[in-house]
Amino acid sequence: MELNTLSEFKSSKELREKLADIGFAKTFDEGETILNENAYIKAIPIVTKGSIKVMRTDEDGREILLYYIKPGESCIMSFLGGIHQDTSKVKAIAEEDTEILFIPIDKVGLLIKDYPEWLDFIFRLYHKRFEELLEVVNAVAFKKMDERLLNLLQKKCELMSSNTLSVTHEQLANELGTARVVVSRLLKHMEDQGLVKLGRNKVSLI
């Protein structure tokens, strides 16, 4: 496990080592499901390499992307879910090959007592996720698909540090909670406007 990637805790070598000590690392391939809806939560994940996307799923199977979890961050839903013995309301999927450090729930209480910076980490993360969720509400409620699509492409490019993405229109449609034809239509329109370049399994931002 690369301790250095726990950058949030750079102020406390002690906590960093403690986390590495009580946690166990696990790797996931791109696209692999890390957490399913309604699964019980027994450990809190901290991403150390790669990234995770967190999706909300409708009863009818429709999905929508909520946010990405980057290295040094944790899935905060699972945190509270874990503490209150709840099941997960969201689904987590590896966006790329990803390494995760799992901290068992029963050890988390102790950490809060012994390491104030751990509590601060959790609060900060909660705050961030909350604001991201507000942004999602905003986007879904008030923005049109073309704008949301462009936004998604930009976020993905930033995450991958690349202007070219390996995605199908179907995948994009899923993350936006819409249909494949809609995405194809909009992408084509964007290509005509010179905003993107399209290929099979490929979208490049210009």
Added chain:
Amino acid sequence: MELNTLSEFKSSKELREKLADIGFAKTFDEGETILNENAYIKAIPIVTKGSIKVMRTDEDGREILLYYIKPGESCIMSFLGGIHQDTSKVKAIAEEDTEILFIPIDKVGLLIKDYPEWLDFIFRLYHKRFEELLEVVNAVAFKKMDERLLNLLQKKCELMSSNTLSVTHEQLANELGTARVVVSRLLKHMEDQGLVKLGRNKVSLI
């Protein structure tokens, strides 16, 4: 201040008294703004009587209802915002005549140290708000207006413990993030179906 309404803390008379001691109470009339977007937060509000609605506002002035805060609950956004010296990302309005106990930010840290149940209260609340936000995302992304409208009416009736609401179509439209005519249209349709009964400034669920 009615200490009994701090029902979340019924397990700890001590904490309840402490909160009443360091906080200051304030009342708001129905419709009064309690917190504006981008306002700095200097105290954490706990609702003791009445209820608050929390709205998200778009740059273009469009709004959408996020959730209600009922007696014994706090606006959790302001909690984190307050701790991190942030400005509020949401707007809070009194849904009815409301009494609020404000806890100054600088005292909050001490409470966490001294009263474990205070931290638990905060976590629990965060969790609840998070799930409510997820529901909003779900509704806005996947539900049609008629269903969302019916849902809103039901929530409002529950809050007011009444089947008849004093609202204009305009107000409902604002909370749903849509236009008045849309609400009028849908309400009329619902009346034809025998779901509601309409009057001036009045909607009754059947």
Added chain:
DNA sequence: GAGTTACAGTGACTTTTGTTACAGATGGTT
């Protein structure tokens, strides 16, 4: 290189929601 599968492009149509514009109704005020 023939076959197969997944992916992308496109047209035609429907549904839902947003927009504009205006008429009528309601309830309070003078």
Added chain:
DNA sequence: AACCATCTGTAACAAAAGTCACTGTAACTC
């Protein structure tokens, strides 16, 4: 009663998104 502001009903239209059906095409398998 006449007036006024506010609220509600409705029609007609536009825009956005969803749905269906089908074609072409790239990449992979055998």
